[in-house]
Amino acid sequence: MKKLIHFIPALIIFTMTTPAMAALNIFACEPEWASLAKELGGERVKTFSATTAYQDPHHIEARPGLIAKVRRADLLICSGAELEVGWLPLLQRQAGNTKVLSNERGYFEASAMVKTLDVPVETMDRTMGDVHAAGNPHVHLDPRRILTIATALNARLAELDPQGKEHYQKRYSDFKQRWQQAITKWQQQASGLKGKRIIVHHRDWVYLFDWLGIEIAGALEPKPGLPTTAGHLVSLKQALKLSPATMIVYTAYQNPRAAKRFSQMTNIPAVELPYTVGGAEQVNDLFSLFDVTIKRLSGERQ
Amino acid sequence: MNTYSIYAGALLFASLHSVSFAANQGNFNPDISLVIDGRFGSYSNTTDYALPGFMLGGEASRGENGYYLGHNELIISANIDDMFYGKLTTAIADHEGETEVELEEAFIETLAMGNGVTIKAGRFYSDIGYLNNQHGHSWDFVDAPLMYRALFGNQLVDDGLQVSWLAPTDTYLKLGVEGLRGGRFPSGGAAKDGKGVNVVFAKLGGDVGVSNAWQLGFSHMSAESNGRAAATHAHSTVTEIPTFYGNSQYNIIDFVWKWSPKGNSRERNFKFQAEYFEREEDGRVDMVNSSPFETSTYQGKQSGGYVQAIYQFMPRWRAGYRYDQLEATNTGSDSGVLDEAGLSVNGHTPKRSTIMLDYSHSEYSRIRIQYAKDDSYADTDNLFFVQYIVTLGAHGAHRF
Numbered sequence: 001m002k003k004l005i006h007f008i009p010a011l012i013i014f015t016m017t018t019p020a021m022a023a024l025n026i027f028a029c030e031p032e033w034a035s036l037a038k039e040l041g042g043e044r045v046k047t048f049s050a051t052t053a054y055q056d057p058h059h060i061e062a063r064p065g066l067i068a069k070v071r072r073a074d075l076l077i078c079s080g081a082e083l084e085v086g087w088l089p090l091l092q093r094q095a096g097n098t099k100v101l102s103n104e105r106g107y108f109e110a111s112a113m114v115k116t117l118d119v120p121v122e123t124m125d126r127t128m129g130d131v132h133a134a135g136n137p138h139v140h141l142d143p144r145r146i147l148t149i150a151t152a153l154n155a156r157l158a159e160l161d162p163q164g165k166e167h168y169q170k171r172y173s174d175f176k177q178r179w180q181q182a183i184t185k186w187q188q189q190a191s192g193l194k195g196k197r198i199i200v201h202h203r204d205w206v207y208l209f210d211w212l213g214i215e216i217a218g219a220l221e222p223k224p225g226l227p228t229t230a231g232h233l234v235s236l237k238q239a240l241k242l243s244p245a246t247m248i249v250y251t252a253y254q255n256p257r258a259a260k261r262f263s264q265m266t267n268i269p270a271v272e273l274p275y276t277v278g279g280a281e282q283v284n285d286l287f288s289l290f291d292v293t294i295k296r297l298s299g300e301r302q
Numbered sequence: 303m304n305t306y307s308i309y310a311g312a313l314l315f316a317s318l319h320s321v322s323f324a325a326n327q328g329n330f331n332p333d334i335s336l337v338i339d340g341r342f343g344s345y346s347n348t349t350d351y352a353l354p355g356f357m358l359g360g361e362a363s364r365g366e367n368g369y370y371l372g373h374n375e376l377i378i379s380a381n382i383d384d385m386f387y388g389k390l391t392t393a394i395a396d397h398e399g400e401t402e403v404e405l406e407e408a409f410i411e412t413l414a415m416g417n418g419v420t421i422k423a424g425r426f427y428s429d430i431g432y433l434n435n436q437h438g439h440s441w442d443f444v445d446a447p448l449m450y451r452a453l454f455g456n457q458l459v460d461d462g463l464q465v466s467w468l469a470p471t472d473t474y475l476k477l478g479v480e481g482l483r484g485g486r487f488p489s490g491g492a493a494k495d496g497k498g499v500n501v502v503f504a505k506l507g508g509d510v511g512v513s514n515a516w517q518l519g520f521s522h523m524s525a526e527s528n529g530r531a532a533a534t535h536a537h538s539t540v541t542e543i544p545t546f547y548g549n550s551q552y553n554i555i556d557f558v559w560k561w562s563p564k565g566n567s568r569e570r571n572f573k574f575q576a577e578y579f580e581r582e583e584d585g586r587v588d589m590v591n592s593s594p595f596e597t598s599t600y601q602g603k604q605s606g607g608y609v610q611a612i613y614q615f616m617p618r619w620r621a622g623y624r625y626d627q628l629e630a631t632n633t634g635s636d637s638g639v640l641d642e643a644g645l646s647v648n649g650h651t652p653k654r655s656t657i658m659l660d661y662s663h664s665e666y667s668r669i670r671i672q673y674a675k676d677d678s679y680a681d682t683d684n685l686f687f688v689q690y691i692v693t694l695g696a697h698g699a700h701r702f
Contacts, residue, residue: 052512054564061567063515063560063702064474064507071418071468086665086700093387096468098416103384126666126694226664227617253566255617 022046023161027069027100029078029088030057031277032140033110035286037077039175040154044164048073053279056253057083058130058225062090070095073106075160077153080109081116081137105159111137113152114145117206130225140276142207143183143290150175182287187212190294197243198297199236199268201228201250201259204275208293217245220258228258237266247297251275271296332380333696337439339372340690341365345676347683353452354679355604355630355647357532357546357587360455360487364676364685365445371396372689373438375406387411391437406459418468428458429466429478429503430521431577432556436701442573443658444672444687447608448626449579452652453552455487458523460499474507474517484525488550491528498526507702512565516558517702523552527585532643542592544643546600548585554578560702571614578607587634587643598636602645605629606652618662626654652678667692 026047028034034049041047048069051057057079060066070076070091078084092101099106116135120128139145154172158165190212197217198209203224209216218239222232248270250259256272263270273293274280283289343365351364372395379389391407409424427435433450434457446456466478484490484498492498500523507517530546555578562571583602589595606628614620629652632645640646654677660670667690674685 052565054512055566056568059566059568059700061515061560061700061702063509064505064517065509065515067468068472068474068508072470082697085697090699090701093411093413094420094468096415096418096420096466098414101384101413126664129664253568255569 023164024074024157025072026075026077027073029076029084030140032286032289033077033079035277035289036146036150036153037075037157039286040150040168040171041157041164042167042171044161044167045157053252053274053276053283058086060084060087062087062094066091067094070100071097073097073100075106075108075156076100077108077110079111079137079139081111081134081139082132083111083137105156108153108156110149110153111135111139113149114139117210118203127223129221129223136203136206138204139207141205141293142211143179143186143286144211145207146286147176147179147183150179178287182290186290186294189298193294193297196247197245199240199245199248199262201248201254204251205249205273212297214297217243220248220250220262233258233262233265236262240266240268247271247299249273249297252279269299273297332378335377335693335695335698337373337375337377337437338690338692338694339374339439340369341372341444342369342688343367344686345683347681349679349681352644352679353448353628353652354650355602355628355632355645355652356452357488357530357544357644358452358455359531359533360457362451362455362533364678364683365687372444375437375439381413382410385412385414387413418470420466420468422464422466423462425459425461426464428460428480428482428501428523429464429505430458430480430501430523430552431554431579432517432519432558432575433577434458439691439693440698440701442575442610442612442620442622443624443656444670444689445656445674447577447610447624448628448652448654448678449577449606449608452604452606452628453488453579453581458488460484460486460489462499472508474505476503476505478503484527488530489525489527490530490546493526493528498528500524513561513563515560515702517556518558519554519556521552521554521556523550523554525550525552531590542596542642543590544639545588545590546583546585546643547588548583548600550581550583553580558702567614569614569617573612574610575612576607576609578605580605587639587645589639589642596636596639596642598634598639600632600634600640600643600645602630602632604632620660620662622656622658622660624654624656624658626652626656628652648680650680654678665698666694 022045024045026037026045028049030051031049031053034047037045037047050066051060118136120131154168157168194213197215199217201220218236220228222229245268248259248263248268250272259270273296274283274289277283277289280292283292374394375391377391382388388410393404393406395402407426409422409426411422412420429435450456460482462480462482464480466476469475480501482499483492483496485492489499503521505519509515526549527546532544557576559574581604585600586597587600588597608624608626610624612620612622630647634640654674656674658670658672660668662668670689672687676683676685
């Protein structure tokens, strides 16, 4: 034990890695925000994503590796609206980093910059499952909202790193132009999807469907956040007899079994959508995220 | 133990009222949650519980036969302002027909010291070891590992101050010191004018790829006891209480490894956890209330630990195994006194094997069955438990 105590100072020196060359150290709770920060910040920012497309952002543990990252962050970018309620407050409390507390400018909550959907209108309690008082937090699947968030994030980057103001503004203008063109293109590609009825695994898709005019025909989860049951699938099938659906969608982090089983029961095709950056092989930024999502929704194999 | 039975009902009522109010507002500030822990237990031994070589105290027990309630807790926490976070935990339990409210935790913690420094003050679970600062309702088994039961009466909780520092490194490295009162088991008597216990700890951790995460901890505690009373058995009308006076040195190594496919713990995940403890004690044991007065010198050397593995093999379902083993070498001038204090080993090595299976319908409810072959003392016991733990109110934190 005594030997170990001598060992600790040596270890501290060893683990002190060289400081980042970038002006801002950004900790993104989800990959979509790391991607957006890279678009806007370029080489002036160093980004880290706490989660991958294969992880359910509701169910992350405040593990040591994440606490160490928050300790050195200048800016946290998170979806908010309670999506990270199980782990982010703990990271903020344990990291001892004043800059990134929720009341500070080093905390950027994406869902607070846009109008959220699915805000509970009546009383809310746990029998309703994993519902969020601030509305549905999966705001990044509407590219119009992404643009609003990018505008706010651009201002925040310039505020935290005033020397880079021109750099950020230039990158933002460039991103905005390319993004608006892309939205026009996606809307044309997706024009045939309007009015379609699609079954979802979880209500991750509310914003995407709101943008494209797609209707949610039902969810495989009986309540948000609760696993599928056989009984629920039977009643869902029953309900579809009256108003049919054309597709079942799920994400890379959700178990495909429920979607595949329901697909067998109903002969409706089940399609995995990338959900976020990294959720499919070709999806390495926000542009390819929507390219692939719309192609798959349109029934193209990709 | 602080007993305010009169207030129990009122406190509970007032808090439940706030829970429903908060829920209706869709606003959980402060975070209020109520934990209900109900159990059914079955064991066959009728002799008093003991761990030969260890003076038991605190909440050390094997549980009850039949239906009973475990630790029901009311937890209130919030950011106080931009500088402090505060938390209060009260346990509500039945003890010999009376409802007791025990103040388990009441502390404030700094939010805005910066530079990785956090200061905590009040009554809190010490950061010694891995499991110690976790609440009973988040344990993976109904009961604590035997070494926690033997050394701390399940958990080390005390009044004091903690200062910790998180290094600005990619590898997680946290160093901390605690100064504690030493008024409660296993210390007692609040020696050195209420500054009887000192703790230092270091925790290291990190990720290996996206699927693995680990943490390794070292802790040391130095404690002065000015009267640690052991659990007693009444002898006719007079109760003789074996009481320890002296110095104790504790060392703990803890290790946790967690795995989940692609880091997605929702579907499947695995956790390996092990802790090893050593304690050396030097002092005397008095038999308080004995006539003629009995006392003995006492030098103790105790060690032991546990290893456990928990596997979530499908959503909602987890299975686990735990193995405990302890040993002690204690010497003193009067073997009769040591025997009364539970410090005689009598050639027995306490050990226990436990298996459990639990089902969590949501993050807020869990039902568990557990079986243990318990060789704590010479007569092997078979312990069977059914437990349900539910949380009402605020969303709990996903701790590592």
